[in-house]
Amino acid sequence: MVTPDSARRYFAAHREAILADWFALLRIPSIGANPQHLRDCSACAAWLKKFLRPLGFTATVRLPVGGGQPVLLAERLGRADAPVVLLYGHYDVQPADPLDAWQSPPFEPVLRNERVYARGAADDKGQFFAFLQGVAALIDAGANLPTIRLVLEGEEESGSRGLLASLTSWRQELQADVMMVADTGVHPSGRPAIIAGLRGILHLTVTLRGPRTDLHSGTHGGLAPNPAMGMARLLASLHDDRGAIAVAGFLDRVAPPSAQESDLANAEPFDEAAYLHATGVAPVGGETGIPPYERLGFRPTIEVNGIHAGYGGPGSKTVLPALATAKLSARLCAGQSPRDCCDKLMAHLRAHCPPGLTIDFPEVNTGTPALRLPLLSPVVRLAEDVLRQLDPRGPVFLWEGASIPVVGALRDVSGASPLLVGFGREEDAIHAPNESFGLDQFQLGMAYTMLMLEALC
Amino acid sequence: MVTPDSARRYFAAHREAILADWFALLRIPSIGANPQHLRDCSACAAWLKKFLRPLGFTATVRLPVGGGQPVLLAERLGRADAPVVLLYGHYDVQPADPLDAWQSPPFEPVLRNERVYARGAADDKGQFFAFLQGVAALIDAGANLPTIRLVLEGEEESGSRGLLASLTSWRQELQADVMMVADTGVHPSGRPAIIAGLRGILHLTVTLRGPRTDLHSGTHGGLAPNPAMGMARLLASLHDDRGAIAVAGFLDRVAPPSAQESDLANAEPFDEAAYLHATGVAPVGGETGIPPYERLGFRPTIEVNGIHAGYGGPGSKTVLPALATAKLSARLCAGQSPRDCCDKLMAHLRAHCPPGLTIDFPEVNTGTPALRLPLLSPVVRLAEDVLRQLDPRGPVFLWEGASIPVVGALRDVSGASPLLVGFGREEDAIHAPNESFGLDQFQLGMAYTMLMLEALC
Numbered sequence: 001m002v003t004p005d006s007a008r009r010y011f012a013a014h015r016e017a018i019l020a021d022w023f024a025l026l027r028i029p030s031i032g033a034n035p036q037h038l039r040d041c042s043a044c045a046a047w048l049k050k051f052l053r054p055l056g057f058t059a060t061v062r063l064p065v066g067g068g069q070p071v072l073l074a075e076r077l078g079r080a081d082a083p084v085v086l087l088y089g090h091y092d093v094q095p096a097d098p099l100d101a102w103q104s105p106p107f108e109p110v111l112r113n114e115r116v117y118a119r120g121a122a123d124d125k126g127q128f129f130a131f132l133q134g135v136a137a138l139i140d141a142g143a144n145l146p147t148i149r150l151v152l153e154g155e156e157e158s159g160s161r162g163l164l165a166s167l168t169s170w171r172q173e174l175q176a177d178v179m180m181v182a183d184t185g186v187h188p189s190g191r192p193a194i195i196a197g198l199r200g201i202l203h204l205t206v207t208l209r210g211p212r213t214d215l216h217s218g219t220h221g222g223l224a225p226n227p228a229m230g231m232a233r234l235l236a237s238l239h240d241d242r243g244a245i246a247v248a249g250f251l252d253r254v255a256p257p258s259a260q261e262s263d264l265a266n267a268e269p270f271d272e273a274a275y276l277h278a279t280g281v282a283p284v285g286g287e288t289g290i291p292p293y294e295r296l297g298f299r300p301t302i303e304v305n306g307i308h309a310g311y312g313g314p315g316s317k318t319v320l321p322a323l324a325t326a327k328l329s330a331r332l333c334a335g336q337s338p339r340d341c342c343d344k345l346m347a348h349l350r351a352h353c354p355p356g357l358t359i360d361f362p363e364v365n366t367g368t369p370a371l372r373l374p375l376l377s378p379v380v381r382l383a384e385d386v387l388r389q390l391d392p393r394g395p396v397f398l399w400e401g402a403s404i405p406v407v408g409a410l411r412d413v414s415g416a417s418p419l420l421v422g423f424g425r426e427e428d429a430i431h432a433p434n435e436s437f438g439l440d441q442f443q444l445g446m447a448y449t450m451l452m453l454e455a456l457c
Numbered sequence: 458m459v460t461p462d463s464a465r466r467y468f469a470a471h472r473e474a475i476l477a478d479w480f481a482l483l484r485i486p487s488i489g490a491n492p493q494h495l496r497d498c499s500a501c502a503a504w505l506k507k508f509l510r511p512l513g514f515t516a517t518v519r520l521p522v523g524g525g526q527p528v529l530l531a532e533r534l535g536r537a538d539a540p541v542v543l544l545y546g547h548y549d550v551q552p553a554d555p556l557d558a559w560q561s562p563p564f565e566p567v568l569r570n571e572r573v574y575a576r577g578a579a580d581d582k583g584q585f586f587a588f589l590q591g592v593a594a595l596i597d598a599g600a601n602l603p604t605i606r607l608v609l610e611g612e613e614e615s616g617s618r619g620l621l622a623s624l625t626s627w628r629q630e631l632q633a634d635v636m637m638v639a640d641t642g643v644h645p646s647g648r649p650a651i652i653a654g655l656r657g658i659l660h661l662t663v664t665l666r667g668p669r670t671d672l673h674s675g676t677h678g679g680l681a682p683n684p685a686m687g688m689a690r691l692l693a694s695l696h697d698d699r700g701a702i703a704v705a706g707f708l709d710r711v712a713p714p715s716a717q718e719s720d721l722a723n724a725e726p727f728d729e730a731a732y733l734h735a736t737g738v739a740p741v742g743g744e745t746g747i748p749p750y751e752r753l754g755f756r757p758t759i760e761v762n763g764i765h766a767g768y769g770g771p772g773s774k775t776v777l778p779a780l781a782t783a784k785l786s787a788r789l790c791a792g793q794s795p796r797d798c799c800d801k802l803m804a805h806l807r808a809h810c811p812p813g814l815t816i817d818f819p820e821v822n823t824g825t826p827a828l829r830l831p832l833l834s835p836v837v838r839l840a841e842d843v844l845r846q847l848d849p850r851g852p853v854f855l856w857e858g859a860s861i862p863v864v865g866a867l868r869d870v871s872g873a874s875p876l877l878v879g880f881g882r883e884e885d886a887i888h889a890p891n892e893s894f895g896l897d898q899f900q901l902g903m904a905y906t907m908l909m910l911e912a913l914c
Contacts, residue, residue, distance in 0.1 A: 033772030095774050101670065158772050185676070199675060203773045212737030213558065216888040217760045218656060218859025219642075221788050222743035222752035224736055228761040228783075229696075235686065236693035279681055280669030284813040285777075286679035295679035303674045304685035305776050310763030311784055315490030315615050316660045316822065317552050318786045319762050319888055320742075326685075327768055329775045331678050356741040365773065402675025431673040431776050 002141070002454045004389050007447035010137035011439070018133055019111065021051060025091075025125050026109040026118040032069045032092025033158035041069040041154040044091045048072050048152060055136055057150065065169055068162020069154030073173050075147070076135075082146035082457040083177035086416050088407070089128025090156030090183065093120035094431045101433035115436040123430035126437035127182040127422050127445060128152060134449025146457055149176055153406065156183070159201070159365045160406040167406075167413040178379050178456060179416035182445065183404055185424030187396045188275070189268045192387040192448075195420035196264070196375055197297055197399035198407060200332030202342045202367035203305070206349055207325050208234065209358045214310070214319040224320050225356035228309035231324035234359075237352045238302050244287045245302055247348040253335035257298045257399075264375065264397040265293045278426040297399025301331045302345065330367075331401060338367040368405035371418075379417045386451040387421065390444060395421075421448060459598070459911045461846050464904035467594035468896070475590055476568065478508060482548075482582050483566040483575040489526045489549025490615035498526040498611045501548045505529050505609060512593055514607065522626055525619020526611030530630050532604070533592075539603035539914040543633030543873050545864070546585025546640060547613030550577035551888045558890035572893040580887035583894035584639040584879050584902060585609060591906025603914055606633055610863065613640075616658070616822045617863040624863075624870040635836050635913060636873035639902065640861055642881030644853045645732070646725045649844040649905075652877035653721070653832055654754055654856035655864060657789030659799045659824035660762070663806055664782050665691065666815045671767070671776040681777050682813035685766035688781035691816075694809045695759050701744045702759055704805040710792035714755045714856075721832065721854040722750045735883040754856025758788045759802065787824075788858060795824040825862035828875075836874045843908040844878065847901060852878075878905060 011018060030044040031037040042061075049059040052074050059074035069092060096106035096119045104110045109118035116126065138145055151174060153163040167174070187193045210227040211220070240246045257265060270292040275283045286295035305328065310321030332341055346361060353359040374380065375397060387395040404420075411418050423441040424430065468475060487501040488494040499518075506516040509531050516531035526549060553563035553576045561567045566575035573583065595602055608631060610620040624631070644650045665684040672681050697703045714722060727749040732740045743752035762785065767778030789798055803818060810816040831837065832854060844852040861877075868875050880898040881887065 033774070035771065095768065095770060095772075097768070097770065098671075157775075201675070201775070203775065205773075210738050213886055213889040213891070214555075215736060216859060217758070217762060217786055218658070218788055219753075219857070219887075220736070220742070221758035221760050221858055222756055223732065223740040223749055223858070224738050225742045226760055228764050229692065232689040232692035232761060232764065233696075235689035239686075239690075275680065279672060279677070281667050281681050282813050283680040285677070285682045292680055296676075299679055301674070301678035303678050303683055303775075303777060304689060304767070305674060305774060306767030306769045306778065307685050307689065307764050307781070308766075308769040310761070311552070311554070312763045312765040312782065313552060313554070314492065315552075316662075316784060316786065316820070317490070317762060317888070318614075318658070318660065318760075320760060321763065324764070325769065327773060329674055329773065331675055356739050363773070400676070401678055401680070402673060429670055430676075431774070432670040434670070 002450045004447050004451070006141065007134065007137060007443050007450055010140060011443050011446065022116065022129055023109040025129060026120055027107055029107045030092050030154060031095050032154045034095060041092060045070040045072045045154065048091065055139060062170070064162025065166040071154065071163055071166065072150065072152040073170065074150040078145040078147040079457060084147045084149060084175065085453065085456060086149045086151065086174060086176035086179045086414055087128065087131055088179060088181045088410060089152050090124045090154065091152050092154040092157050093123070094157050098433060103434055115438045117434060117436045119435055121435050122424050122428035122437035123435065124156065124183045126442060127424065130442045130445025131180070131182045131449045134446040137446060138450050138453060143454065144457065145453060149174065156404065156406065159367055163406050164409055167409055171413050174410070174414045176414045176416040179411060179414055179418045181404060181407055181418060181420045182422055184400060184420050184422035187268055187398060188271060188426060191268065191393050192391050192395040192421065193398040194380060194383055194395045195400050196373050196397040197334065198371045199401055199403050200336065200338055200368050200370040201329060201403035201405060202332065202338045203329035203365050204342065204361050205325065205327050205363040207323060207360045207362060208353070209323050210356065211320060211322050214322050217318040217320050220320055225354060226320045227324040227357055228321050230354035230357045231307060231309060231326055233354055234349060234352050235304055235326060242288050245300065247344050249344050250300065250341055254300060254333050255335060257294060265297060265399055267396045296401040298333055300333050300336060303329055305329055331403060332370050334370045334372045336370065338369055342366045368403065369408065371408045373418055377417055379419055382455050383419055383421055383452065386448060386455055389451060390447060459907045461904050461908070463598065464591065464594060464900050464907055467597060468900050468903060479573065479586055480566040482586060483577055484564055486564045487549050487611060488552050489611045491552060498549060502527040502529045502611065505548065512596060519627065521619025522623040528611065528620055528623065529607065529609040530627065531607040535602040535604040536914060540634035541604045541606060541632065542910065542913060543606045543608065543631060543636045543871055544585065544588055545608050545636060545638045545867060547581045547610050549611040549614050551614050555890060560891055572895045574891060574893045576892055578892050579881050579885040579894035580892065581613065581640045583899060584881065587899045587902025588637070588639045588906045591903040594903060595907050595910060600911065601914065602910060606631065613861065613863065616824055620863050621866055624866055628870050631867070631871040633871045633873040636868060636871055636875045638861060638864055638875060638877045639879055641857060641877050641879035644725055644855060645728060645883060648725065648850050649848050649852040649878065650855040651837060651840055651852045652857050653830050653854040654791065655828045656858055656860050657793065657795055657825050657827040658786060658860035658862060659789065659795045660786035660822050661799065661818050662782065662784050662820035664780060664817045664819060665810070666780050667813065668777060668779050671779050674775040674777050677777055682811060683777045684781040684814055685778050687811035687814045688764060688766060688783055690811055691806060691809055692761055692783060699745050702757065704801050706801050707757065707798055711757060711790050712792060714751060722754060722856055724853045753858040755790055757790050757793060760786055762786055788860060789827050791827045791829045793827065795826055799823045825860065826865065828865045830875055834874055836876050839912050840876055840878055840909065843905060843912055846908060847904060
């Protein structure tokens with residue numbers, strides 16, 4: 001029988017081999033959103049296929065319908081009387097810049113103070129690899145496992161376009177009863193968390209063009225419109241002075257949380273001091289007058305992920321830049337249509353384009369809608385019991401601010417009940433320099449996998 | 458006797474040698490504002506010293522009081538009964554990025570269609586080199602020249618700090634009656650121009666810091682304040698919806714042009730179609746309801762020269778950036794104190810810093826005030842006559858939008874009457890990629906120098 005300690009013992013006995021494999025996976029710079037890394041993504045999928053064979057998986061690398069990064073599909077047949085489990089994860093990682101902010105190179109994993117540092121150490125290679133090592137530990141213990149199916153994609157960080165386009169073609173291989181998603185975190189208090197909601201997402205790149213070339217700010221200042229200044233004004237128009245989104249119609253379908261949702265979301269109070277300590281910043285973003293849990297889980301955002309225009313080097317260069325570029329993303333809430341929100345956002349930006357400048361949208365991704373999951377299903381009850389074995393306080397329900405674009409569509413195609421439990425923590429610094437994942441977190445992921453797969457049988 | 462044709466004949470006879478020297482000067486990447494180019498600036502000053510010796514100049518390379526790029530001071534003694542002429546120019550050039558927008562490398566000068574392409578081809582190496590070649594042509598013609606003094610500095614593009622700090626120490630070497638400044642342009646109509654005013658300048662770098670590292674825009678969007686968004690809002694606060702500067706007190710001392718100034722400034726109407734053709738943009742910048750010549754010559758600006766924050770590569774990276782940086786410069790008008798304006802600008806930025814973010818000013822240059830020059834002095838009358846020989850339409854008076862920080866201070870120390878006549882044109886693209894200077898412009902500069910030096914005797 002599996003106990004919460006089984007994972008720890010297995011990890012201790014196989015530590016060198018597990019780290020060697022994990023590091024090999026992290027060394028592959030599988031930045032799915034960057035076309036220059038196409039070959040790395042293929043290499044990553046091939047590596048996973050090879051890794052899975054000794055565990056009894058039949059794995060295939062599939063090219064998505066209409067193009068995109070390869071998807072690894074795998075199956076390990078098991079007990080016919082147990083529910084089929086589908087694991088979803090992603091092997092693609094975020095870009096690694098700014099590179100000079102990394103203490104060690106992002107694709108040369110190192111262990112410091114029992115934490116693995118590398119791009120993808122947590123998000124999501126570390127998380128799904130803990131699941132796979134949990135399966136390995138169960139096999140080693142002679143457990144009679146359920147049938148396990150895997151879908152590991154390479155475009156989660158850029159909208160899962162390839163997998164989304166292929167879901168209906170691969171419907172057969174994806175059928176399952178329970179869908180475990182290994183891509184989320186624990187509560188800031190450290191209590192395990194079951195994700196009850198995910199925000200949707202859309203993103204786009206907007207450019208403002210002015211003069212044909214950079215102009216002298218003396219001989220043209222006051223005459224030529226300035227794209228850098230124009231971009232500042234354009235982006236400032238997206239919110240009102242309270243921090244609320246000012247795009248006409250954008251908030252139309254956003255509903256406040258129900259009383260039950262409010263109660264569950266407030267099971268652990270939001271710790272402002274801990275937030276400041278963890279991030280270096282007070283939680284004063286978003287709309288004033290709305291509590292933090294609601295701003296994160298129940299309200300949409302429009303964020304600027306980057307702005308670039310004109311001179312940025314040492315000293316001064318007194319130009320009016322020819323071009324300004326901004327990268328925007330919006331997080332969406334239940335009820336909001338990504339396409340409708342994207343249309344409204346683009347219409348707003350076009351309508352507020354400063355005079356004399358030309359607006360364009362070289363990249364537009366209408367993204368995926370938000371997801372609300374049932375709070376009281378049998379599989380959620382089972383997960384609550386398992387998580388209480390790992391932490392006597394039991395799990396909390398979280399309405400996540402992040403997005404995992406494919407979860408809703410995968411649920412619809414697979415017929416499986418989604419279960420989003422992961423062991424990420426704030427200190428993992430995902431999407432940021434010096435991303436890391438603790439060996440303790442890794443072993444919790446293994447233990448949860450082992451207990452959950454046993455409980456399902 | 459010198460005629461308008463003398464310069465053309467001399468240039469034709471010595472074309473290869475003149476271009477070889479000019480190209481050698483342009484090959485030195487003397488970017489004065491960038492500390493990495495200290496050695497190039499020294500090399501440039503040394504090159505000039507060597508070049509001037511055969512022309513009879515006694516030249517010395519002087520290090521400014523308190524540091525800075527070297528300044529070349531030179532003297533060529535001449536007739537005791539003629540006014541002493543001081544030429545001011547600068548050998549430093551603007552940074553050359555974006556490098557990939559150049560058709561040929563910025564520091565490998567080439568001749569295409571009778572134009573020299575290189576960083577500094579016009580601003581200011583080409584312009585002051587035309588003056589020096591004019592002197593060479595007069596010497597070749599056996600002219601009895603006045604005493605000529607030269608001051609060629611290496612920090613004009615970044616505020617002339619070294620020269621400004623050294624002026625009183627070098628007072629003796631700078632005494633003169635007429636000060637010719639070879640760093641301006643003709644009217645857009647092509648008519649020669651006498652500069653009647655220059656705007657002042659100040660510049661600063663502003664940073665907004667938020668979270669300790671870039672944060673995930675899903676798990677933190679709506680909680681953490683976003684420095685990129687904050688910078689957009691901060692910069693947007695600098696102007697009102699009419700495009701007028703909204704910094705409290707900034708416009709207090711700005712006066713409209715007098716009736717005489719208005720008349721002279723409107724001698725040639727502003728050609729909006731030509732502006733659009735030349736720059737690719739309609740002249741709709743600055744404050745609405747104020748005519749273009751007034752917005753350029755008689756109103757201050759605050760411009761964004763650059764903004765950089767977060768991700769700017771291909772695809773998306775959904776972060777809240779840790780840092781946003783903007784480079785600002787302001788052009789100032791007669792009556793405005795640069796220090797006072799800088800204080801007001803910084804106070805405004807501090808007061809409008811969005812909550813949760815930290816504002817800093819890593820680079821501040823309070824710059825120099827604007828300059829108004831007398832319209833009816835004897836030396837201006839002389840220049841009008843000379844310029845009418847080069848163009849029968851005669852010169853127009855221009856209130857320039859640009860700044861030449863040191864002109865006012867140099868006038869005060871030297872006791873000389875400034876005369877700002879140059880032969881730059883819009884198509885020169887100074888401060889921008891593919892800067893160039895036409896051989897016709899170069900020969901006009903030579904001819905003006907020759908006629909003016911003769912007329913002064």
